[in-house]
Amino acid sequence: MTTRRSFLSGAALIGAGMVTKAGAASLPEAPVQSSSATAPPLAPPNGRPYNPVVTLNGWTLPWRMKDGVKEFHLVAEPVVREIAPGMTANLWGYNGQSPGPTIEVVEGDRVRIFVTNKLPEHTSVHWHGQLLPNGMDGVTGLTQPGIKPGKTFVYEFVARNAGTFMYHPHADEMAQMAMGMMGFWITHPKNPKQHAVDRDFVFLISAYDIEPGSYTPKINTMTDFNLWTFNSRAFPGIDPMVVRKDDRVRVRVGNLTMTNHPIHMHGHTFEVTGTDGGWVKPSARWPEVTTDIAVGQMRAIEFVADAPGDWAFHCHKSHHTMNAMGHDVPTMIGVDHKGVAAKINKLVPGYMVMGDKGGSMGDMRMPLPENTLPMMSGDGPFGGLEMGGMFTTMKVREGLARNDYKDPGWYQHPKGTVAYEWTGETPPAPRAPGVPEGPGPKPAADALNIKRDGGGHQHH
Numbered sequence: 001m002t003t004r005r006s007f008l009s010g011a012a013l014i015g016a017g018m019v020t021k022a023g024a025a026s027l028p029e030a031p032v033q034s035s036s037a038t039a040p041p042l043a044p045p046n047g048r049p050y051n052p053v054v055t056l057n058g059w060t061l062p063w064r065m066k067d068g069v070k071e072f073h074l075v076a077e078p079v080v081r082e083i084a085p086g087m088t089a090n091l092w093g094y095n096g097q098s099p100g101p102t103i104e105v106v107e108g109d110r111v112r113i114f115v116t117n118k119l120p121e122h123t124s125v126h127w128h129g130q131l132l133p134n135g136m137d138g139v140t141g142l143t144q145p146g147i148k149p150g151k152t153f154v155y156e157f158v159a160r161n162a163g164t165f166m167y168h169p170h171a172d173e174m175a176q177m178a179m180g181m182m183g184f185w186i187t188h189p190k191n192p193k194q195h196a197v198d199r200d201f202v203f204l205i206s207a208y209d210i211e212p213g214s215y216t217p218k219i220n221t222m223t224d225f226n227l228w229t230f231n232s233r234a235f236p237g238i239d240p241m242v243v244r245k246d247d248r249v250r251v252r253v254g255n256l257t258m259t260n261h262p263i264h265m266h267g268h269t270f271e272v273t274g275t276d277g278g279w280v281k282p283s284a285r286w287p288e289v290t291t292d293i294a295v296g297q298m299r300a301i302e303f304v305a306d307a308p309g310d311w312a313f314h315c316h317k318s319h320h321t322m323n324a325m326g327h328d329v330p331t332m333i334g335v336d337h338k339g340v341a342a343k344i345n346k347l348v349p350g351y352m353v354m355g356d357k358g359g360s361m362g363d364m365r366m367p368l369p370e371n372t373l374p375m376m377s378g379d380g381p382f383g384g385l386e387m388g389g390m391f392t393t394m395k396v397r398e399g400l401a402r403n404d405y406k407d408p409g410w411y412q413h414p415k416g417t418v419a420y421e422w423t424g425e426t427p428p429a430p431r432a433p434g435v436p437e438g439p440g441p442k443p444a445a446d447a448l449n450i451k452r453d454g455g456g457h458q459h460h
Contacts, residue, residue, distance in 0.1 A: 027114050027152070028064045030073040032096035036082045038239045040405060048106045050188035051196055053252070054405060056203040056241065056392075057233045058184075061101035069110045069156075072103060074125065076147075076169075076181065077118035083227060084237025084323075087373045089208065090216040091180035091232065092119060098180030098232045099204050100167070107162040107190045113155045115147060122146030122171055125155065127185065129165035129276040129298070132157035140171035147171075162189040163278050164252045164298045166204065178219040180206060180232055182256050195279065197302060198247035198402075203231040205293070205315075205390065207257040212324055213369030222258060227373075228320040228389035235321070235391040236378030240407055241313065243305040244400040251313075252300045255293040261320065263299070264290040265394065267311035274300030290316055305396045310380075310411045315390035323373040323388035381410040 033039070039059035041052035046065050053060070063072045079093040094100025105111050117123050124147055126138035136157045140146040147153045165185040169176040184202045189195055206229050209221035230238050243249055250273070255261055271285040276298035293299050314321050368374065378385040385391075397408050431437060 027116075028066075028071045028073045029062070030075045030095060030114075030116065031062055031101075032075075033059045033101065034096050036097075036233065036237070038405065040403065042104070044104075047109065048190070049192050050104065050106050051192055051200065052104060053102060053184075053186050053200040053202045055102045055184060055231070056201055057231045057237075057239050058097065058099060058203070059101050061095065061103050066112075069112050070105055071112045071114070073114045073116070074100060074183075075116045075118055076123050076125075079180075081180065081232050082237065083208075083229065083232065084234045084373055087234075087371050088215065089180075089210055089232075091208075092176060093180050093232075094183055098182075099206070100181070100183030102184040102186060102202060103167070104186045104188065105159045106188045107159060109159045109187075111155075111157060111159055114152055115155065116152040117147040117149055119176075120149060121175075122148050123169050123176060123181075124153075124171040125167050126170040127155070127157075127165065127167050128296075129163065130157065130185075131160045138170050140169075142170075159187045161278060162187045162195075163276065164202075164254070164274050164300050165276055166254045166256070166298065168256060175219045177256060178208075178217055178221070180208075180217075182206065182254075184252075184254065186252075195273075197250040199241075199243055200250045200252070201241050202252040203254075205230060205253060205255045205257055205261055206232055207259075208232075210324070212372040215371055225258070226324040228257075228315065228322075230390055230392065234323055234373060235388050236385070238392040240310075240393045240395045242400070242405045242407060243394060243396045244402070244404070245305060245308055245396055245398040247305050248302065249305050250300055250302045252298065253293055254298045255295055258295065259317075260292050260294045261390065262290050262292045262316040263301075263314075264316040265301075265303075265311065265313050267307045267309060267394075267396075268303045268305065270301040270303035272299055273302045274298075305394070308396050308398060308411065309413075311394045311396065313392050313394050314387070319389075321387050321389045321391045322375045323377070324375065 036057055038054060038057050041054050042060035042062065043052055044050060047070055061072055061074070063070050065071070074094045076092070076094055077096075079091050079096055079098050080088050081091050081093070081098045082088050091098040103113075113125070115125050122140065124138045124140045124144060127136070135143050136155050137143045138155065144153070165187065166182060167185055168182040182204055184204060186202065207225040208217040208227040208229065209225045210217050210227055227234055241251070252274070253263055254276070269287040269289055271287060272291050273280050273285060291299055291301060373388065376386040376388050378387055395408055395411070400408070
């Protein structure tokens with residue numbers, strides 16, 4: 001098994017002696033980030049002003065100004081990413097993390113990006129959505145040769161159009177993107193007041209197939225992924241989006257998985273205000289609570305956070321709010337297997353049978369292989385949340401400071417505003433036309449047993 005130690009030891013050998021001292025002296029610094037916490041917004045220390053974004057469980061890449069050019073240094077390299085507490089993954093990324101750091105520039109900036117390759121194979125960087133000279137587009141074999149291990153290439157262009165973009169390789173994409181190589185790019189408008197919001201969150205959607213007990217994704221997987229993530233983090237490892245009441249909020253999401261994702265927000269309506277093609281004119285917007293983001297697309301949504309509380313924010317594909325699940329586990333609803341479970345327990349102590357009455361995990365804690373997350377976990381103020389994967393919360397609070405992004409804890413509901421158990425007489429429930437009153441006949445066993453055709457589970 002490839003462990004964290006052997007994985008990084010190999011990376012160190014690959015990266016040794018790649019850049020000469022003379023060459024390193026001319027390069028801008030390549031900052032490294034290993035923390036999985038959400039970093040505060042990076043206020044621009046120089047260059048033109050802009051309103052910085054907050055990268056969920058990520059950070060913004062610092063730069064240097066040289067002769068009026070904004071210079072960045074990306075290092076493509078093996079990284080170890082904590083997916084959630086209790087599980088890490090051997091991925092590929094940039095500057096110590098997957099996804100790589102967010103790059104923030106201003107419309108009209110001349111940008112120079114140094115890309116150093118510390119991977120065991122050649123790579124490139126495609127600047128998804130940028131309008132730039134053809135030779136800077138980053139497609140290996142078409143617009144440039146691959147960046148070989150140990151080499152540094154330079155990309156230079158003017159950030160012409162303000163908007164929401166991303167970067168990723170166009171070299172051995174099946175391996176490199178499946179291993180987590182991607183990052184966010186924001187080009188802010190020249191006028192900081194244009195498209196201004198109070199809080200601006202960004203993250204990328206990614207998916208991995210990491211077998212229970214292992215550390216490295218299976219890069220040949222096409223459909224059956226078992227870890228669905230925001231910025232390579234799965235719930236309960238995804239930070240909340242903390243918002244001050246009545247703030248105007250923007251959330252920008254990019255999708256680099258193999259399927260679409262209907263992103264749904266509770267408690268508010270929003271409008272889609274931007275794509276990777278640019279800003280949507282106000283006359284073309286409409287209210288939504290869910291927007292579907294296809295593969296390779298970016299979406300920016302905006303809303304006014306006028307409802308205090310802890311609101312769910314998640315992909316609405318039900319299996320995408322779960323962690324590593326078994327694709328070939330049959331449905332057992334309606335099957336009484338107490339006797340079978342007792343017999344198996346004699347052979348396999350700790351064995352648990354799930355699903356005779358449904359899929360709820362409740363307070364069950366099943367023994368798991370090393371480095372594996374439960375399918376559903378995380379605790380809320382009222383018990384287990386039974387969620388995983390692409391799920392987080394938006395915490396709207398009154399009285400927060402302008403740049404306060406600290407987790408405020410669970411929402412304290414005003415008296416009388418929480419659903420509660422009814423203990424009085426229950427009123428009769430109307431029945432659908434043609435359905436007799438009373439409990440009716442007991443369902444046959446075959447009606448309870450859901451039969452599945454074919455083989456394993458497929459995600460669509």
